[in-house]
Amino acid sequence: MGRIPCCEKDNVKRGQWTPEEDNKLSSYIAQHGTRNWRLIPKNAGLQRCGKSCRLRWTNYLRPDLKHGEFSEAEEQTIMRLHAVVGNRWSLIAAQLPGRTDNDVKNYWNTKLKKKLSGMGIDPVTHKPFSHLMAEIATTLPPPHVAHLAEAALGCFKDEMLHLLTKKRVNFQLHHPIEPPPGGNTSSPYNSAGVKDETEDNAVEKIRLGLSRAIQEHNETTMPVSASKCWVDAAGMAPLSSGNLNGSCSAFPEPEFHYSPTSFMNEGEGSPWNRSLCGETRLNGKLQDENVEESEGGKDDERNGSNTLFNSDCVLWDLPADDLMNPIV
DNA sequence: AATTTTGCCAACCGCCCCACG
DNA sequence: TCGTGGGGCGGTTGGCAAAAT
Numbered sequence: 561m562g563r564i565p566c567c568e569k570d571n572v573k574r575g576q577w578t579p580e581e582d583n584k585l586s587s588y589i590a591q592h593g594t595r596n597w598r599l600i601p602k603n604a605g606l607q608r609c610g611k612s613c614r615l616r617w618t619n620y621l622r623p624d625l626k627h628g629e630f631s632e633a634e635e636q637t638i639m640r641l642h643a644v645v646g647n648r649w650s651l652i653a654a655q656l657p658g659r660t661d662n663d664v665k666n667y668w669n670t671k672l673k674k675k676l677s678g679m680g681i682d683p684v685t686h687k688p689f690s691h692l693m694a695e696i697a698t699t700l701p702p703p704h705v706a707h708l709a710e711a712a713l714g715c716f717k718d719e720m721l722h723l724l725t726k727k728r729v730n731f732q733l734h735h736p737i738e739p740p741p742g743g744n745t746s747s748p749y750n751s752a753g754v755k756d757e758t759e760d761n762a763v764e765k766i767r768l769g770l771s772r773a774i775q776e777h778n779e780t781t782m783p784v785s786a787s788k789c790w791v792d793a794a795g796m797a798p799l800s801s802g803n804l805n806g807s808c809s810a811f812p813e814p815e816f817h818y819s820p821t822s823f824m825n826e827g828e829g830s831p832w833n834r835s836l837c838g839e840t841r842l843n844g845k846l847q848d849e850n851v852e853e854s855e856g857g858k859d860d861e862r863n864g865s866n867t868l869f870n871s872d873c874v875l876w877d878l879p880a881d882d883l884m885n886p887i888v
Numbered sequence: 889a890a891t892t893t894t895g896c897c898a899a900c901c902g903c904c905c906c907a908c909g
Numbered sequence: 910t911c912g913t914g915g916g917g918c919g920g921t922t923g924g925c926a927a928a929a930t
Contacts, residue, residue, distance in 0.1 A: 576898075576924085598915070614916075615899065650918060661918070666897055669920095 573607040577616055581606055585613055586621050619662045626658030630667055638664060639672060643686040 588604035594617065597610035606613065619625075630638075634656055641652045649661035649668075656664065676683040682692055 574900075596915080609900095611901095611916085612899075618917095619898075647919065662898075665919075670896055 572609045572612075574609075574612070577620075581608070582616070582621060585617060589617060589621075619660045624658055625660065630659075630671075634659070635667075635672065638668060639676070639686075642668065642672075 584604050584606055585600070588600060592600075592603070594600070594614070597614045599610070600606075601608045601610055601613050604613075608616075637655055638652055641655060645651050647665075649665040653659050653661040653664045673683040676686070680688050680690070682689050685692060687695075
């Protein structure tokens with residue numbers, strides 16, 4: 561069955577609005593208001609879908625809209641709110657007078673996301689990439705780390721590739737990887753020991769970065785005697801302090817003055833604790849769900865779904881089996 | 889100068905929520 | 910209580926302009 565469409569698409573004009581159409585719509589709404597969007601195009605003499613009229617009005621024609629560049633303060637607000645509420649653009653836009661959800665969304669997707677990535681911060685979680693990777697890796701026992709790291713790679717790869725290749729971040733290895741035994745002369749490295757900027761190479765760099773993040777995290781969080789023999793992201797070789805050297809320029813310490821973690825308490829409130837990789841749709845019930853979860857019932861109810869990440873570190877709302885699957 | 893790529897943003901699509909009968 | 914339709918929302922696309930090659 562399905563729903564009937566909001567209008568007959570055959571008789572409806574689509575695409576860019578002309579100034580005449582804008583005038584018709586504006587003057588009609590000025591006289592009659594925005595009571596019934598389905599009737600507005602008919603009554604205003606427009607061959608448009610009601611929904612299209614509503615969008616045009618709310619995103620462009622409304623007299624209280626700002627049309628210029630986003631200010632520094634607005635940018636900060638967006639970043640701080642996004643850290644808390646995620647992609648709930650209408651909610652964020654409500655805090656920015658004169659801005660629409662579409663404006664905010666576009667601005668985020670075209671500018672802010674890249675800005676954060678360029679700073680080494682994951683735009684989804686608002687945490688540094690290196691911290692995220694270490695956090696993920698150290699949450700699991702070693703046999704599972706390689707798979708999870710691979711999955712993490714899938715999540716961050718696009719952003720990292722952008723960072724490494726498009727933005728031309730100067731990533732240099734102090735000890736370039738030796739060509740494999742067997743004399744493959746087509747080394748990916750040039751004479752300076754720096755890899756060419758191909759996608760495969762970028763992925764390799766991400767792997768190295770992940771390995772390093774794990775290593776750094778181990779060094780800072782556990783006594784040397786207790787440190788485990790972690791497997792690197794590619795599941796290839798055990799990590800030791802010898803096979804990686806120096807600091808990782810691909811994961812710079814962010815120079816960043818907004819502070820998502822000061823805006824919320826780590827481990828609570830943020831939807832990203834519920835879903836790290838893919839945003840689960842967060843609807844109007846979000847707050848209620850948070851209440852339920854904070855009261856401790858919901859995880860246990862999920863058919864025994866492995867609370868892989870406990871209340872201190874809930875990173876994914878996927879079952880552990882899925883997390884182990886690199887495809888997922 | 890011509891062509892290709894990239895960035896931007898307006899507009900569309902489809903799903904969901906909620907009010908109302 | 911249920912079905913229906915309007916409106917809201919977030920994700921995605923298409924087209925244009927600017928930048929790069």
